[in-house]
Amino acid sequence: MKMTIPREELMTKGHTGCQGCGAMLAMRYALKALGKNTMIVIPACCWVVAIGPFPYSALEVPVFASAFACAASTAAGIKAGLEMQGKREINVVAWAGDGGTFDIGLQSLSAAAERNEDIFYFCYDNEAYMNTGRQRSSATPYGAWTMTTPKDSTKNEFKKDIDAIMAAHKIPYMATLSISEPEDFIRKVRKGMGIKGMKFFHILSPCPSGWLSDPSDSVKIARYAVETNIFPLYEVENGEKYIINKKIARKKPVSDYLKLQGRYRYLNESQIKTIQEAADKNWRSLLKKEEFPDT
Amino acid sequence: MTGKIIFGGAGDLPISPFTKGSMVFNKTCAWRNIKPVIDINSCSKCMICWKFCPETAIDIIDGRPAIDYDYCKGCGICAAECPGKAIKMTAEEK
Amino acid sequence: MRQLMTGNYAASYAVKYAGVQVIAAYPITPQTQIVEKLSEMCAAGELKARYINVESEHSAMAACIGASSTGARVFTATSSQGLAYMHELLHWASRARLPVVMTNVNRAMAPGWNVWADQNDSLSQRDTGWMQIYCKSAQEVFDSILMAYKISEKVLLPTMINYDAFFTSHTEEPVDIPDAEKVRDFLPGLRRGRIMDVDDPCAFGTLVAQDTYTEFQYKIQESMQDAKKVITETCAEFKSIFNREYALTEEYKMSDADEVIIATSTMFETASVAVDELRKKGSKTGALRIRYFRPFPSEDIIRALSGKKRALVLDRNISFGAQGIFCQEVLAAAGGKGNMPAISGVVLGLGGR
Numbered sequence: 001m002k003m004t005i006p007r008e009e010l011m012t013k014g015h016t017g018c019q020g021c022g023a024m025l026a027m028r029y030a031l032k033a034l035g036k037n038t039m040i041v042i043p044a045c046c047w048v049v050a051i052g053p054f055p056y057s058a059l060e061v062p063v064f065a066s067a068f069a070c071a072a073s074t075a076a077g078i079k080a081g082l083e084m085q086g087k088r089e090i091n092v093v094a095w096a097g098d099g100g101t102f103d104i105g106l107q108s109l110s111a112a113a114e115r116n117e118d119i120f121y122f123c124y125d126n127e128a129y130m131n132t133g134r135q136r137s138s139a140t141p142y143g144a145w146t147m148t149t150p151k152d153s154t155k156n157e158f159k160k161d162i163d164a165i166m167a168a169h170k171i172p173y174m175a176t177l178s179i180s181e182p183e184d185f186i187r188k189v190r191k192g193m194g195i196k197g198m199k200f201f202h203i204l205s206p207c208p209s210g211w212l213s214d215p216s217d218s219v220k221i222a223r224y225a226v227e228t229n230i231f232p233l234y235e236v237e238n239g240e241k242y243i244i245n246k247k248i249a250r251k252k253p254v255s256d257y258l259k260l261q262g263r264y265r266y267l268n269e270s271q272i273k274t275i276q277e278a279a280d281k282n283w284r285s286l287l288k289k290e291e292f293p294d295t
Numbered sequence: 296m297t298g299k300i301i302f303g304g305a306g307d308l309p310i311s312p313f314t315k316g317s318m319v320f321n322k323t324c325a326w327r328n329i330k331p332v333i334d335i336n337s338c339s340k341c342m343i344c345w346k347f348c349p350e351t352a353i354d355i356i357d358g359r360p361a362i363d364y365d366y367c368k369g370c371g372i373c374a375a376e377c378p379g380k381a382i383k384m385t386a387e388e389k
Numbered sequence: 390m391r392q393l394m395t396g397n398y399a400a401s402y403a404v405k406y407a408g409v410q411v412i413a414a415y416p417i418t419p420q421t422q423i424v425e426k427l428s429e430m431c432a433a434g435e436l437k438a439r440y441i442n443v444e445s446e447h448s449a450m451a452a453c454i455g456a457s458s459t460g461a462r463v464f465t466a467t468s469s470q471g472l473a474y475m476h477e478l479l480h481w482a483s484r485a486r487l488p489v490v491m492t493n494v495n496r497a498m499a500p501g502w503n504v505w506a507d508q509n510d511s512l513s514q515r516d517t518g519w520m521q522i523y524c525k526s527a528q529e530v531f532d533s534i535l536m537a538y539k540i541s542e543k544v545l546l547p548t549m550i551n552y553d554a555f556f557t558s559h560t561e562e563p564v565d566i567p568d569a570e571k572v573r574d575f576l577p578g579l580r581r582g583r584i585m586d587v588d589d590p591c592a593f594g595t596l597v598a599q600d601t602y603t604e605f606q607y608k609i610q611e612s613m614q615d616a617k618k619v620i621t622e623t624c625a626e627f628k629s630i631f632n633r634e635y636a637l638t639e640e641y642k643m644s645d646a647d648e649v650i651i652a653t654s655t656m657f658e659t660a661s662v663a664v665d666e667l668r669k670k671g672s673k674t675g676a677l678r679i680r681y682f683r684p685f686p687s688e689d690i691i692r693a694l695s696g697k698k699r700a701l702v703l704d705r706n707i708s709f710g711a712q713g714i715f716c717q718e719v720l721a722a723a724g725g726k727g728n729m730p731a732i733s734g735v736v737l738g739l740g741g742r
Binding site: 036037038039041048049051052053054057059060061062063064065066067069070072073074075076077078079080081082083084085087090107108110111114115 | 411442443455459463585586591592593
């Protein structure tokens with residue numbers, strides 16, 4: 001028996017996340033890394049539902065449900081309150097979806113990053129407002145179908161580059177995480193635990209009901225996102241030092257990733273080409289940032 | 296507390312909705328349409344199924360993975376990720 | 390120690406004496422002096438608090454809510470547009486049953502921009518589950534903040550302390566600052582209720598279904614009603630230590646009056662001068678101040694108005710399509726009660742006029 005990740009579970013059975021939900025795996029890994037000495041702020045998002053209704057919880061750490069726009073500032077308040085009472089060693093986590101991060105929560109996140117609050121901010125990014133029934137967010141990728149970017153009008157804009165935005169804040173540590181790479185996921189969260197100040201983690205979180213994919217494919221889709229360079233795995237220290245965690249020798253074409261998901265069913269060849277070019281360009285720029293941190 | 300919690304009335308309730316009970320009472324097996332079955336002869340005990348279960352519904356018993364059918368929602372990730380193809384998704388007997 | 394200071398500085402000093410641990414605030418005229426003074430106190434180490442320079446009032450209240458959920462004593466201050474921007478989280482603080490204390494300097498709502506006294510900002514927050522006090526002087530601002538922590542931490546509902554822009558916020562008045570030790574005796578660091586604790590993990594504020602949602606609302610209403618007793622007891626205790634008297638309402642020459650002017654905040658002071666003038670002309674006039682707006686002191690108002698002939702409510706606010714808001718509330722309290730005067734209202738003083 002080989003154990004490559006910690007055995008301790010702080011997420012219980014019986015949660016109400018959908019079949020094959022990537023965000024459930026993300027929380028499971030995050031808590032394995034962070035351990036019991038952790039408090040979590042969850043704004044409006046799938047997870048505040050998945051945790052279960054009053055009087056139950058699927059998490060064995062304290063949780064505070066915050067309003068939608070203010071996960072980061074609520075977490076900053078919790079950290080300040082704990083520190084002023086001498087409880088300095090508790091990991092304070094904001095755990096938000098893409099809506100609560102890229103859209104409505106961006107202002108409070110940006111401010112917390114600028115103040116370099118000593119908190120962990122996790123965005124589990126399922127690339128739309130899935131909890132309200134799959135509406136477009138600024139994290140929704142180009143060409144994707146949602147209820148508000150329907151057939152004949154799928155999303156015509158590219159996904160907001162939240163990682164570049166966070167790197168521009170020069171926070172001490174940030175990383176992208178994939179549910180297909182739990183060991184890398186846990187290693188990077190643990191690395192963040194040794195760093196004082198703002199830690200930002202961006203997790204691509206496959207959503208079978210929103211991406212119109214087979215629940216059994218969730219880990220595979222996350223893996224393909226990495227292997228096609230749609231979602232590269234890397235870390236950034238102080239907004240400058242880029243470390244790419246996984247360089248794929250024989251990268252897959254983006255179509256391998258796209259065809260596993262019904263939300264891309266309306267894509268034509270030229271749109272697929274556009275997505276391929278964007279992924280390639282993004283990868284080249286990442287390589288350049290890694291090689292020349294001062295540029 | 297892992298059981299179901301019943302409140303008698305307002306007097307029983309806490310002052311605000313803070314939660315102490317565990318979701319473990321909530322057996323999610325009814326969500327399942329197809330069920331994973333591990334062929335123990337082909338299982339290499341690599342624990343990849345355990346690692347990728349979004350329900351934490353694969354326990355480790357005597358060094359082997361064991362599916363907790365009270366909670367397995369039947370997503371099929373374990374079968375898809377098993378490198379030795381030792382897990383088969385089979386029809387749920389209702 | 391008696392010092393000359395503005396209402397805003399009186400608020401800052403009260404926060405220091407209350408031993409607040411976390412302050413999160415965003416600047417807005419005419420509240421800025423409070424937070425500037427507090428920043429200065431934190432920087433000098435005179436106040437051992439973390440001051441969080443947030444990017445908005447929404448985040449200010451969010452940070453206060455977060456810090457309060459860990460059991461820390463918290464403070465914020467705002468005004469007008471800032472209070473409106475905070476609206477969502479005012480509901481959050483009260484429904485999470487957190488004893489957050491905030492000062493709001495009553496200022497007019499835009500457009501057009503007007504930084505002068507007007508109560509429409511705080512009265513628009515009537516139904517958010519906050520206790521609301523309207524102060525008439527810098528001394529009262531100081532005293533009310535100290536009492537508010539004690540009351541909020543017992544009742545487990547937040548308190549908003551309101552006072553008039555410029556008339557109180559920027560006017561210097563003599564303020565009696567008590568010995569720190571006396572304040573500590575009055576306001577120890579004790580707090581009821583559950584807090585966020587890694588050794589006793591709870592989830593706060595997740596889904597609440599139809600079967601229990603009403604019960605939680607009922608508990609807030611029940612606590613609001615019980616708060617009247619807590620307020621009265623706390624005022625009595627405050628008087629025994631500091632020798633200054635407060636209650637849910639305040640009366641001026643009411644015992645033999647047959648006509649009553651009802652007012653709030655600094656307008657009550659003007660009303661008291663008017664009472665003296667009218668009495669010189671032979672009228673039997675008295676004045677009644679509504680100090681607490683929530684919980685609304687219906688019983689005290691009915692008792693004060695019983696047997697009077699006429700009452701006039703002065704409102705520095707308006708509920709468009711209805712009338713002055715205090716007047717409405719007084720009418721609602723008096724409705725169906727015997728021996729009540731003829732009650733009418735006038736809207737005046739909007740935007741500091």
